[in-house]
Amino acid sequence: MPCEQTQNQLHGYLDGELDPVSAASFEKHLETCPDCKQTLAAEEALHQSIQKANLYERAPESLRKSLMGKSEARSEVKPFPAPRAFAWQWLAAAAVFLLAALAGWQQLQKPQGLSESQVMAAALLDAHLRSLQPGHLTDVESTDQHTVKPWFDGRIDFAPPVRDFANDGFPLLGGRLDVAGGRTVAALVYARRKHIINVFVEKSQSENYWNGAGESQGYHWLVWQQNGFSFCAVSDVSPADLAQLQQHFLAQ
Amino acid sequence: MLPHLDAAFNLARWLLRNRTDAEDVTQDAVVRAFRAFGTYRSGNARAWLLQIVRNTCFTWLRQNRMAAEFMEFDETTMPQESENPETLALEGSNREQLTRALEGLPESFREILVLRELEGCSYKEIAEITSRPIGTVMSALARARGQLRTALSNPAPKEARRAV
Numbered sequence: 001m002p003c004e005q006t007q008n009q010l011h012g013y014l015d016g017e018l019d020p021v022s023a024a025s026f027e028k029h030l031e032t033c034p035d036c037k038q039t040l041a042a043e044e045a046l047h048q049s050i051q052k053a054n055l056y057e058r059a060p061e062s063l064r065k066s067l068m069g070k071s072e073a074r075s076e077v078k079p080f081p082a083p084r085a086f087a088w089q090w091l092a093a094a095a096v097f098l099l100a101a102l103a104g105w106q107q108l109q110k111p112q113g114l115s116e117s118q119v120m121a122a123a124l125l126d127a128h129l130r131s132l133q134p135g136h137l138t139d140v141e142s143t144d145q146h147t148v149k150p151w152f153d154g155r156i157d158f159a160p161p162v163r164d165f166a167n168d169g170f171p172l173l174g175g176r177l178d179v180a181g182g183r184t185v186a187a188l189v190y191a192r193r194k195h196i197i198n199v200f201v202e203k204s205q206s207e208n209y210w211n212g213a214g215e216s217q218g219y220h221w222l223v224w225q226q227n228g229f230s231f232c233a234v235s236d237v238s239p240a241d242l243a244q245l246q247q248h249f250l251a252q
Numbered sequence: 253m254l255p256h257l258d259a260a261f262n263l264a265r266w267l268l269r270n271r272t273d274a275e276d277v278t279q280d281a282v283v284r285a286f287r288a289f290g291t292y293r294s295g296n297a298r299a300w301l302l303q304i305v306r307n308t309c310f311t312w313l314r315q316n317r318m319a320a321e322f323m324e325f326d327e328t329t330m331p332q333e334s335e336n337p338e339t340l341a342l343e344g345s346n347r348e349q350l351t352r353a354l355e356g357l358p359e360s361f362r363e364i365l366v367l368r369e370l371e372g373c374s375y376k377e378i379a380e381i382t383s384r385p386i387g388t389v390m391s392a393l394a395r396a397r398g399q400l401r402t403a404l405s406n407p408a409p410k411e412a413r414r415a416v
Binding site: 007008009010011012013017042043046047049050052054056057058059060062063064066067089093096097100101152184234 | 255256257258259262263265266271274275278279282283285286288299300301346348350351354368369370371374375389391393394397401404416
């Protein structure tokens with residue numbers, strides 16, 4: 001199955017340039033396409049061999065020295081016809097590079113301009129997408145809340161509230177530990193018809209006490225605080241479904 | 253003081269396929285960078301410099317096209333064709349073979365491979381340096397890598413390589 005679009009995407013995937021949704025859909029495609037799988041392996045091998053071959057060629061010391069020395073040793077500027085003018089230019093060029101380096105450094109220092117909640121929502125969305133990869137959904141697979149709840153004992157420093165809402169159309173599938181924003185969070189996995197909902201639970205912290213809902217790349221998230229816990233439900237179901245699940249939690 | 257000098261030199265070396273020329277052209281490009289500083293808007297300094305380097309290289313290549321076409325390759329170091337040259341190169345043991353394959357590619361393919369594989373530029377930086385829409389970077393890389401793989405599995409005959 002030669003798939004031209006996927007063949008291009010493969011390179012974006014290899015280079016880590018696909019957005020999370022495209023990357024996830026490409027990984028899904030990989031499972032069913034031996035051609036792409038083989039090509040990906042070959043491209044990875046080629047990449048490795050280029051890296052190992054050490055093809056990068058650094059500037060020779062002579063070039064660096066001549067560029068650095070120009071600003072001081074004006075009499076040394078032989079290859080150029082107008083030494084006086086060039087000494088000036090080298091001095092200016094040196095200043096330019098200092099400025100350019102500074103600008104680059106400032107760029108690095110600049111904060112990302114995202115609020116803590118946006119960063120956390122993005123991290124949880126990524127965690128949700130990761131969980132949809134084969135074999136990543138649950139660490140403990142059980143529809144029984146009395147199996148899932150004790151599983152978290154000793155694995156995390158709080159006891160997340162675990163309930164099965166099968167009678168309300170949100171059967172519990174299991175639980176899992178995840179890491180988002182550098183913190184370990186409990187993830188409760190629910191099904192909604194054919195869809196998966198991850199409910200991430202962590203202890204509420206004053207600095208990340210946030211509520212709200214949002215949408216990104218076709219996924220919705222809904223955040224609320226309850227009994228000292230911070231909940232974030234993430235899924236591709238409608239916001240109404242998420243709100244319904246939230247009501248079941250709040251009614252506990 | 254010259255934080256991106258290695259990047260500038262490496263790109264010039266692979267575009268010109270020659271260290272001596274690369275040294276001259278890199279010097280020239282640095283002077284141009286100074287003259288063009290008025291057009292520099294604070295941003296990615298490396299991408300800005302590399303853009304000047306590649307433009308300087310292409311100007312140089314146009315001016316020296318005749319000479320470049322007859323540029324002598326050292327045929328004595330040309331590796332013998334083995335039964336499966338791709339495997340050989342893919343083992344990473346054959347720097348020479350990768351160099352030949354890369355140098356045999358058209359400039360635009362060589363450029364994008366050097367920027368991505370050696371310099372580690374993001375697609376956004378590659379788009380900026382090569383003045384192409386960012387949407388075309390991925391497909392251009394796909395084509396370039398395909399060509400490199402072909403070149404590794406069928407080393408071009410000497411005549412064909414000269415004509416590049």
